Amino acid sequence: MRLNPILLLPALFLLVQTRELQWWExxxxxxxxxxxxxxSDGDGIGDLKGITSKLEYxxxxxxxxxxxxxMFQSPMYDFGYDIADFYDVHNEYGTMQDFEDLIAKAKELDIKIVLDFVPNHGSNESVWFEEALKGHEQYYDYFVWxxxxxxxxxxxxxxxNWNSVFRKSAWEYRExxxxxxxxxxxIGQPxxxxxxxxxxxxxxxxxxxxxxKGVAGFRIDAISHLFEVDKELYGGKLPDEPLSGRRSDDPLSYDYLDHIYTVNQDETYDMVYQWREVFDEYxxxxxxxxxxxxEAYTSPQLTMRYFGDGEREGAQMPFNFVLISDVNGDSTAPEIKYALDKFLTFKPIDKLANWVAGNHDNNRVASRxxxxxxxxxxxxxLLLPGxxxxxxGEEIGMKDGFVSWEDTVDPSACNTDDPINYYQVSRDPERTPFQWNSEKNAGFSTADKTWLPVADGYEALNVExxxxxxxxxxxxxxxLAILRTEPxxxxxxxxxxxxxxxxxAFRRWHEGEIYLVVINLREQSYSLDLTYFENxxxxxxxxINSMESPKVVG
Known part of the structure; x- marks a missing residue:
């Protein structure tokens, strides 16, 4: 059957009632x-009771x-992303009772709690791995040997030749x-x-x-790494990955290889669909x-597969990282538009976009x-559709903190073995303690030393x-949060x-109401004709205007 372009003339419009949105939408x-x-307890490390105390904020x-x-039990080689017990709370963060108190307080305030799920790997200090080393067949088969x-x-x-994301070989020998x-x-994350x-x-x-326990969902970490290629397709041996040509100077770098056998395998998407079925049971x-x-830093085409396959539902929110990966402070307005349009262009018409400008793995907005x-x-x-x-900290414009080589704890930086250039890959700067007030340690802790140093300038850059x-x-x-609730x-x-x-600039409109958002990326002043936008x-x-705007509200 041959399909030809056609022009459809509207014959009749019916008023369709706007559908009721889900809480997460x-x-x-x-x-x-x-x-x-x-x-909350003065040990220099944030905890669950501390979070509970700030839910009103x-x-x-x-x-x-x-x-x-x-916040699961972990030896903290990668600060919680190496989980030793998926069914318990890490002792530095509190107890299971503390978590249940957090859930109860959040429910009172109508705040949903979503947890980080780290399914790709566990910890080499977990009971599962220890039993595997003892030859326990059930747990030995939990891992890739x-x-x-x-x-x-x-x-x-x-x-x-597979390399770790954090540099060096992705394989570790156990006698x-x-x-x-x-x-x-x-190494501690098998x-x-x-x-x-x-x-x-x-x-x-x-x-x-x-x-x-009452959680309202999960953010699934490092999902694209979940499956490796089926070695039975290669004679029972996992093949080498080809060279990428991007880092010929460092064979131990992750970017030295093209990861065609270790990320974005087809089975990964099916697993997400299976997990969605578990959620739907509830x-x-x-x-x-x-x-x-x-969470997958990948192409828009592959990102969209996480939504579902047309028959089965997957993630409601495959994270959209364009504001992190595609643009920065040097980007032009056309580049900003091009990046934002990407997700909207590729997403299924019946799915929502999502917008993420920062996280614990990337420099803060004020610094980037x-x-x-x-x-x-x-x-x-907050105002784009989705x-x-x-x-x-992004709500107060927190900046990256300076963390010296001596204070650096992020394995991504430590694995460089480079006290000069470590900062280029360190994630510690965007993880420095939250700045509540101008008191000791920015009100984060009463400890003499916090797990990471508080960023400079907190005396004038804090919530209070x-x-x-x-x-x-x-x-x-x-x-902006209040305006966001408008139809x-x-x-x-x-x-x-x-x-x-x-x-x-962008326009939002609905039932005769129109809003324009205009963002000048530079300090140059312009006189602009906004009648470019229809109506x-x-x-x-x-x-609403920004702190930098000379305009007056009203």
């Missing part, structure tokens, strides 16, 4: 890195859901079993074997355990839809763009100060334009 998700939010700024980075390769001199080498285990991240049905069922049980019981977020663009980026995140995600002045990033954020931003249409190389003419009232 309208809320603001606020990411908390528990280790750095609030320390989240409600005050318009947040209806918070996603907690891992391979024989080494012996060269002509009788020297043992790793099974193949107890005479084999290498796979770790795509740090990868799970998802070709083992017992692992699949175990991870579903982990999800059910925390869903039974919705059938109580009517509350649980949310699935997936500029302090003067904090309000503009928050306007983009779901908003804010990393703790910004609450006390009329014009502040925090108060602007609060106003025009929940249901309205969208169009955007680069008015010139420096000015990006925009005459007097425009300024509703």
């Amino acid at each position: 309208t809320t603001i998700f606020y990411q908390i890195y528990p280790r750095s939010f609030v320390d 989240l409600r005050e700024i318009g947040v209806g859901a918070t996603w907690l980075s891992p 391979e024989d080494g390769v012996v060269d002509e001199n009788g020297v043992m080498h790793p099974p193949n 107890e079993v005479g084999k290498y285990y796979l770790h795509q991240f740090v 990868d799970f074997n998802y070709r083992n049905p017992a692992v699949v069922e175990e991870m579903k049980n982990v999800l059910r355990f925390w869903l039974d 919705e059938k019981i109580d009517g509350l839809q649980r949310v699935v977020m997936t 763009f500029s302090p003067k663009l904090v309000d503009g980026i928050n306007m983009i995140v 779901i908003a995600v804010t990393y703790m 100060f910004q609450k006390s002045v009329e014009r502040s990033h925090l108060n602007i954020y609060k106003k 025009v931003f929940r249901h309205g249409r969208f169009e955007s334009s680069a008015l010139n190389s420096d000015v990006f 925009v003419s005459g007097h425009l009232e300024i509703v």
Whole structure:
């Protein structure tokens, strides 16, 4: 059958009632890195009681859901992303009772709690791994094991050339079993074997355990690494990955290889669909839809596969990282527009976009763009069509802290073995303690030493100060959060334009109501004709302006 272009003339329009939105479609998700939010017991490390004590603050700024980075039992080689017990709370963060108290307080305030799920790997200090080393067949098969390769001199080498995301070989030898285990991240994070049905069922049980505790969903970490290629397709041996040509100077670098056998395998998407089915089991019981977020820094085409396959549903929120990966403070308005349009262009028409400008793995907005663009980026995140995600501190314009080589703890930086250039890959600067006030340690902790040093300048850049002045990033954020609840931003249409190389603007409209958001990326002043946008003419009232704007509201 040949399809030809056609022009359809509208014959009749029926008024369709706007559908009722799910809670996750309208809320603001606020990411908390528990280790750095609030320390309640003075040990220099943030904890669950500290988070509970500040839930009113989240409600005050318009947040209806918070996603907690891992708070499970862990030896902390990668600060919680190496989980030793998926069914328990890390002792530095508190107890299971503390977590249950957090859930109860959040429920009182109508705040949903979302947890970080780290399914790709566990910890080499877990009972599962320790039992594997003892030869316990059930747990041995939980992990990926391979024989080494012996060269002509009788020297043992790793099974193949795969590198860890954190540099160096992705294989570690264990004499107890005479084999290498796979770790795509740090040595202490052995990868799970998802070709083992017992692992699949175990991870579903982990999800059910925390869903039974009252969590409203999960953000799934490092999802694209979940499966490796099926070695049976290659004669029972996992093949070498080809060279990428990007880092010919460092064979131990992750970027030295093209990871065609270790990321974005087809089976990964099926696993997400299976997890969504577990979530949907709970919705059938109580009517509350649980949310699935997936973290994958990949192409838009592959990102869209996480939504579903047309027959089965997947993640409601495959994270959209364009504001992190595609643009920065040097970007022009056309480049900003091009990046933002990407997700909207590729996403299925019946799915929502989501907007993420910062997280615990990337430099803060104020440092990656500029302090003067904090309000503009928050306007983009909160007022574009779709779901908003804010990393703790972005609402007050926190900057990256300086962390010396001596104070550096991030394995990504430590593995460089380079006290000069370590900062180029360190994630510690964006993880420094939250700045509550101008007192000791920015009000984060009463300890003499905090797990990471507090960033300089906190005396004037903190929540308490910004609450006390009329014009502040925090108060602007609060106003944006309120404006976001209007029908025009929940249901309205969208169009955007680069008015010139420096000015990006977008229009939201719904049932005769129109809003324009205009963001100047530079300090150059311009006189612009906003009637470029349809149905925009005459007097425009300024509703919210940034700290840098000379305009007057009203």
